[in-house]
Amino acid sequence: MDALLDFATRLLAQLQSPTLAFLLGGILIAALGSRLEIPESIYKFIVFMLLMRVGLDGGMSIREANLADMLLPALFAVLIGAGIVLIGRFTLALLPSVRTEDGIATAGLFGAVSGSTLAAAIVVLESEGIDYEHWAPALYPFMDIPALVVAIVLANLYLKRRDGSSEKVRIWPIVKESLQGSALSAMLLGIALGLFTRPEQIFEGFYDPLFRGLLSVLMLVMGMEAYARLNELRRVAHWFAIYAAIAPLLNGLIAFALGYVAHVLTGFSPGGVVLLAILASSSSDISGPPTLRAGIPSANPSAYVGASTSVGTPVAIAIGIPLFLGLSQVVFGT
Amino acid sequence: MDALLDFATRLLAQLQSPTLAFLLGGILIAALGSRLEIPESIYKFIVFMLLMRVGLDGGMSIREANLADMLLPALFAVLIGAGIVLIGRFTLALLPSVRTEDGIATAGLFGAVSGSTLAAAIVVLESEGIDYEHWAPALYPFMDIPALVVAIVLANLYLKRRDGSSEKVRIWPIVKESLQGSALSAMLLGIALGLFTRPEQIFEGFYDPLFRGLLSVLMLVMGMEAYARLNELRRVAHWFAIYAAIAPLLNGLIAFALGYVAHVLTGFSPGGVVLLAILASSSSDISGPPTLRAGIPSANPSAYVGASTSVGTPVAIAIGIPLFLGLSQVVFGT
Amino acid sequence: MDALLDFATRLLAQLQSPTLAFLLGGILIAALGSRLEIPESIYKFIVFMLLMRVGLDGGMSIREANLADMLLPALFAVLIGAGIVLIGRFTLALLPSVRTEDGIATAGLFGAVSGSTLAAAIVVLESEGIDYEHWAPALYPFMDIPALVVAIVLANLYLKRRDGSSEKVRIWPIVKESLQGSALSAMLLGIALGLFTRPEQIFEGFYDPLFRGLLSVLMLVMGMEAYARLNELRRVAHWFAIYAAIAPLLNGLIAFALGYVAHVLTGFSPGGVVLLAILASSSSDISGPPTLRAGIPSANPSAYVGASTSVGTPVAIAIGIPLFLGLSQVVFGT
Amino acid sequence: MSQQASKLVIITEKVLLREIVKLIKASGATGYTVTAASGQGSRNTRSSGQPAVSETFSNVKLDVITTDEDMARQLAETIANKYFNNFSGIAYLDTIEVLHAHRL
Amino acid sequence: MSQQASKLVIITEKVLLREIVKLIKASGATGYTVTAASGQGSRNTRSSGQPAVSETFSNVKLDVITTDEDMARQLAETIANKYFNNFSGIAYLDTIEVLHAHRL
Amino acid sequence: MSQQASKLVIITEKVLLREIVKLIKASGATGYTVTAASGQGSRNTRSSGQPAVSETFSNVKLDVITTDEDMARQLAETIANKYFNNFSGIAYLDTIEVLHAHRL
Ligand SMILES: Nc1ncnc2c1ncn2[C@@H]1O[C@H](COP(=O)(O)O)[C@@H](O)[C@H]1O
Ligand SMILES: Nc1ncnc2c1ncn2[C@@H]1O[C@H](COP(=O)(O)O)[C@@H](O)[C@H]1O
Ligand SMILES: Nc1ncnc2c1ncn2[C@@H]1O[C@H](COP(=O)(O)O)[C@@H](O)[C@H]1O
Ligand code: NA
Ligand code: NA
Numbered sequence A, B, C: 001m002d003a004l005l006d007f008a009t010r011l012l013a014q015l016q017s018p019t020l021a022f023l024l025g026g027i028l029i030a031a032l033g034s035r036l037e038i039p040e041s042i043y044k045f046i047v048f049m050l051l052m053r054v055g056l057d058g059g060m061s062i063r064e065a066n067l068a069d070m071l072l073p074a075l076f077a078v079l080i081g082a083g084i085v086l087i088g089r090f091t092l093a094l095l096p097s098v099r100t101e102d103g104i105a106t107a108g109l110f111g112a113v114s115g116s117t118l119a120a121a122i123v124v125l126e127s128e129g130i131d132y133e134h135w136a137p138a139l140y141p142f143m144d145i146p147a148l149v150v151a152i153v154l155a156n157l158y159l160k161r162r163d164g165s166s167e168k169v170r171i172w173p174i175v176k177e178s179l180q181g182s183a184l185s186a187m188l189l190g191i192a193l194g195l196f197t198r199p200e201q202i203f204e205g206f207y208d209p210l211f212r213g214l215l216s217v218l219m220l221v222m223g224m225e226a227y228a229r230l231n232e233l234r235r236v237a238h239w240f241a242i243y244a245a246i247a248p249l250l251n252g253l254i255a256f257a258l259g260y261v262a263h264v265l266t267g268f269s270p271g272g273v274v275l276l277a278i279l280a281s282s283s284s285d286i287s288g289p290p291t292l293r294a295g296i297p298s299a300n301p302s303a304y305v306g307a308s309t310s311v312g313t314p315v316a317i318a319i320g321i322p323l324f325l326g327l328s329q330v331v332f333g334t
Numbered sequence D, E, F: 001m002s003q004q005a006s007k008l009v010i011i012t013e014k015v016l017l018r019e020i021v022k023l024i025k026a027s028g029a030t031g032y033t034v035t036a037a038s039g040q041g042s043r044n045t046r047s048s049g050q051p052a053v054s055e056t057f058s059n060v061k062l063d064v065i066t067t068d069e070d071m072a073r074q075l076a077e078t079i080a081n082k083y084f085n086n087f088s089g090i091a092y093l094d095t096i097e098v099l100h101a102h103r104l
């Protein structure tokens, strides 16, 4: 009961936090027909700035980290990414009004990770003063890539069986395509720079101080996008919207449970567990869609992009983040 | 005499202030044929950043404000916006070499408000350490929208009488169009976020510290634009240039007088009076032109945009701001 | 021996400095096929921000500077700019597999100055706490313009002699074209604003704090560009690559020597000498190419842009900067 | 499935984009393509992509491909009558051969 | 050196740009020109230049000029067969007269 | 007011834009339209909109519509003679039917 109350309070506080407020603000003004526009080049630059900051921070902390500590969380991240897609394959994708490849692609996007949601989670953790392993955001690719690979492989297996074709799906090109995406390569470059060079001054004087402010602008864009894509979502089966509302929470809970195991076994911090849950809860918005478009061309992007952008991301940020924070408080008593 | 001397000193100081210096610098390098370019996406983002900052500030201060204090200034803002257009209708628009609809559209733009000039005024007030009601910038729409509505209605009445047509002008679409414009919706969203959420941290760590610097870049753009549009202004009757040079000061003085009344009646602060005068002095550069283009399609945009951008804005910033500050010093002795 | 060791340490430290790290990072991710993109509008804005900062700083310090101190360095800058092109004319441009006009154009670009490299040098000097005359960056146009003018005149003299034409090359249009370029006009405007107005607050609150961070982003772009242009360089004679690897160091050494003379004669600071060397070492990337394209249309841009962007700039930054710093330590014992 | 078709091209002010797209959809055309353009005609220079205080002054180019030439002409007529008295604009027709289209 | 030529125009999704350029080069065409476009056809609205979370939804317009009309038709066929089952796209041919080209 | 007309299209390097616009105006053409383009021809890849250290390497596409075909040919000739020895560029003519124009 106390926990529930605490969660309610936390949700209310979250609704007033800049992160969520700007997201909802974006939905609102888009719904009101505002012609406000954040130019695409600004949007791209903000994504770069955020993921470079996350990467630099991760890289600098990996320097001092015990690499062994990362093994279990990384393994779990892989399992979660792949697992989410498998679950989606045998639930959403089997529903009667859902085309199988559309269902698989959607599950793939929900297994993959959103850099924006990750950034939002980091800001909230830091605002609340909750410690976490600063290398934890580096789990991103460990969850993201397996999810996309599994989705593309499953979809192609299905299509091949159906159409009797015999082309082989090659996995390396999908991995490469993912790694080369703009969001992931900004973060990986940041990690490399943080690990091998001395970017402290620039991190503290530039990337870090601008982090929260730029995130607020990005949240506004995500909100406007969410509203804009609702139309597309409306044109596909309702199941996509329902999946998109439930999956972020369910996926996050699974990840939370696995994170808890890592906490018990290797002392993975409560903040790290929350971050893992939010990685799982998030659904890809930048790198995932083009990879899926190329990997499962017959899947309908209106279904998976609509589900992820219009419902998945707002749910992950507005409900998932306070939910997993609240859960952590109950479980870890912090 | 002292006041005059003081005004001269203030003007000279203003000329060295970054705000004005960048404006004049923009005019200068454009005149010298520089190929320096501030990309459109940067320009749009800067406008967003400035008006979001003004809005957040306004929203946070409205929280603690006595709403009754806002009533009179808001009413005066409406009267000023509409009044400026009416004055223009019966002076500029009646001149022999001026097409009536061009005159009305021009008066509409001068009755409307410029977000950039507003931001410039705020920076100057804060540099000089002059207090003002932080909700005063929220008077923007109260002056802007009536001006545009009155201009479009007057022009259509005139055209209908002339052409014997019988279409009715609908007011709500004009209001909606104005509210949905990029500048106004950024500010209104900022007000809402400031009012209902807790953006203090992001305001102090991001929007506020970047305010002055981004304004300097915007002033540069305004200067370059002013020069670029001079050509267009040259192609229309001289009256537009003359009106554009006088109206900002006259309109500002009228607003100053009404602001003084509010000062006496409800204790509207001297800084607020100056801000009201500068809102009136400014002429719309972002949202106004497209609204007028749609609302009075037969009016020649070279006339109204040229007059506002090339002459109106530089006059409002370079002469208006120091003038109303000086006046305030004489009148209120601060 | 000590000096060599010191240089090696410095180089290693440099490789870990953000400036160089981001440059190499850009080369790396481009080579790995990353789809990361820094939009062109962001790139242009960053260049503006950096050169405005350099200009403002220069302008404010010229206010207090003894103008006579600038005379000798300015004269040397002119000699260096012109001299580099003359040397290139009689080495690179005479090589058998090199078209004469391509060789002259390339030498022109290496005589000219890169705003990005200049900004990188300033950041390094300031990080190392080395003093320099803050008007020294204003030597930029004194070196840049003579180099471009001499290159265009030499090329046209050569082409005329070869083709028997009799058109006269006019110098003023080339000078004007250079001054109106985006980089140079941003810096000159900054100088003017720094000299005649009071931009201290905006300099300290906006342009200066963002300087290093924005430079890191620019270095990333330069790195990506360097890799992208390698292909073009491969298509032309190897001599261009060889020239591009040697010229920045040689040119810088010549400038260092002349700077030393100025040090002895007029007390030009060691930091100033280093800056002069790096100006000479740098090769133009923004303003130079279009000016040459127009002035020597028959020269192949793949040759000169490829040489400058792919090899010249990385060499100037990665080897030149630590080399001249190390040299300064040996020579001036600071 | 190659077939002769008409391509109607409209170059006009960007502010009209939303309205003209509505007219195109209402006309029964199966699609359209928009590109950003700048230009100069009898009225004024209209730039695009430049820093401009308002976007009122840039152009768009709209292509509408259709097998129904009369409809294209009618559409051009409607647009011209409604807007070209007060706005910049030019409309022309080109004959093309459509090789592949999802619907025409 | 004026000569009759065919201009093949392909309007399709931006994600395909790299792949289609490869096909164009493989076809023996001497060049191509790309412009950014947005539009609507039978499938969906594809925007460009708008703030969009992913660029999957914008179009490109590719022009390929060639004197070999058969090659142009063949190229359109190849692209359509390979992509137009699953991706938005339209392809058409226009007859033009090339006045100057460095190579055709 | 429908009338046959020629559309001259020039695709060339962006650095030439200002100069070519001057030539177009001098030719007596009543207008022109510019779009940003990238492409590849016999010389090199010319990109646009990409982060590029200098804009020297992007293209523009210029359309000039005129009822005077000879003038169009003459204009193409002038531009090609003046620039196409040293700069990338292609020029072609298309026949169109202008439906509405403020002046032609
Ligand atoms: N002769 C022409 N050739 C090419 N484009 C034109 C021509 N005339 C007009 N345009 C385009 O149509 C727009 C509107 O023309 P106008 O209505 O004459 O101002 C111009 O901004 C140009 O983009
Ligand atoms: N009738 C048409 N006229 C002009 N452009 C079209 C037409 N149909 C399709 N397009 C363009 O081709 C793209 C793909 O069309 P579709 O494959 O039908 O969705 C659209 O986004 C438009 O840009
Ligand atoms: N065959 C072609 N088809 C379409 N565009 C072309 C063709 N050839 C050249 N172009 C365009 O014209 C520009 C200059 O061509 P070039 O002078 O051959 O390098 C190229 O960058 C392309 O944009
Ligand atoms: Na996920
Ligand atoms: Na006003």
Ligand code: NA
Pocket: C109, C110, C111, C112, C113, C114, C251, C279, C280, C281, C282, C283, C284
């Ligand atoms: Na140099």
